[in-house]
Amino acid sequence: MGLLQYVLVLVVLVVFDLKNAFGSLRSSQSPKSKKHQSYPASRVPVSSQVLGNTLQKASLSQSLDYRGFAQEPLGLQEKQVLQGPVKPLDWRFPTVPEVPSEMAVDFHLRQPVTPSSVAIQCGENRVHVEVQQDLFSNGELIQPSGLTLGGCPVVGLVPGSKVLFFDNELQDCNSVLMMTKDELVYTFALTYTPEAFAGTPITRAGGAVIGVQCHYQRFQNVSGNALKPTWVPYASTEAGEEVLLFSLKLMMDDWSFERPSNSYFLGDVINVEASVKVYNHVPLRVFVDSCVATQVPDVNALPRYLFIENHGCLVDAKVTASSSHFMPRSQEDKIRFQLEAFMFQGGSSPSIYMTCVLKATLASAPSDALHKSCSFANGWLAADGNHQVCGCCDSTCGPDGGTAASPFGGLQWEGKASLGPVVVQEHKKTLAGLQ
Incomplete structure (x- = not known):
């Protein structure tokens, strides 16, 4: 029995020595491990109480060693200190500057002047009406085909002038006869229906219905009266915006x-x-690439009416013989153009909306x-005076039309802007006839 106890003690001491050896190896890698020293036990027979104390001390020493290793696995730690002053961040999200308040402008809308462009001569059995083309x-000269007297067409043009005339029987042209106590009155309707310019849906003249009357008193004194025609004008506003x-x-x-x-008036x-x-951008030059007019906001x-097309060709002047121009x-960063006022023929709405594609390139x-x-x-x-770039306006501009763009052509910005509604009103006019 004593021999067995002795052998068991030797095994425990060998195991204890191996643990101490590993602990010493770790302690040599950490300065803190120097504070905790372990002493190997002598290989001599000891009592059970001495063996228990020795095992308890070894366990405590090993626990301290592991704790120090866990706290500082890489040995001494050094703090890195930023050297020199640090420039604070000065970038901010860009903001759109406030739009300055509009200045008060002294503005008075010009009213149309009543023209004297219709003359009437009433004979004993005929009526002769002359109408100036303006x-x-x-x-704006009216087209003879759009003018009728009670459904009767224009007879002809007065030689050497811009005056159209009718010469008809009093009972013709859907005349209406009214009888009063002292007079016989023949009434005709002189009607002008504007026709659209060829190839377009627009017109620049308002329609008119002018009452023409011939008064015959029972003593054969003849007189003629005409009513003054009127028409209604029109209007517009808006602004477009994009990234620029x-x-x-x-x-x-x-x-x-x-x-x-x-x-506006026609x-x-x-x-x-x-x-x-x-805003915070290199200088740019703006162009009007195309513009279309419609009666509603829907551009399609x-x-x-496409009045600017083909990458900046203002075709209105060529199509309608107007004075519209850039x-x-x-x-x-600005481009201005003048457009003669127009209206859609037979349109159900007096409004016009203009939608334009604008482009910007490097200045x-x-x-x-x-x-x-x-x-x-x-x-x-x-x-801008570079007239040769306009040579393609009668064909197709750009690479598809055989005209090469400049090397800068690819560097551009594009956006849409609109004006509307433009309200077209016909100012009603009346024309005083002859008595």
């Missing part, structure tokens, strides 16, 4: 301020300014076939 005194702020504005006659009223000129706002609605460029880039502002006046002319 019926509304606005410089593209916009369209109505301007005063001298372009000094934005127009405070959006009402025959007036609409001043439109297209611009691009540049019918009827529609103004010479005064600022790179240093020259104009080209895809970026231009061309007007028609006995030929195509460019607003």
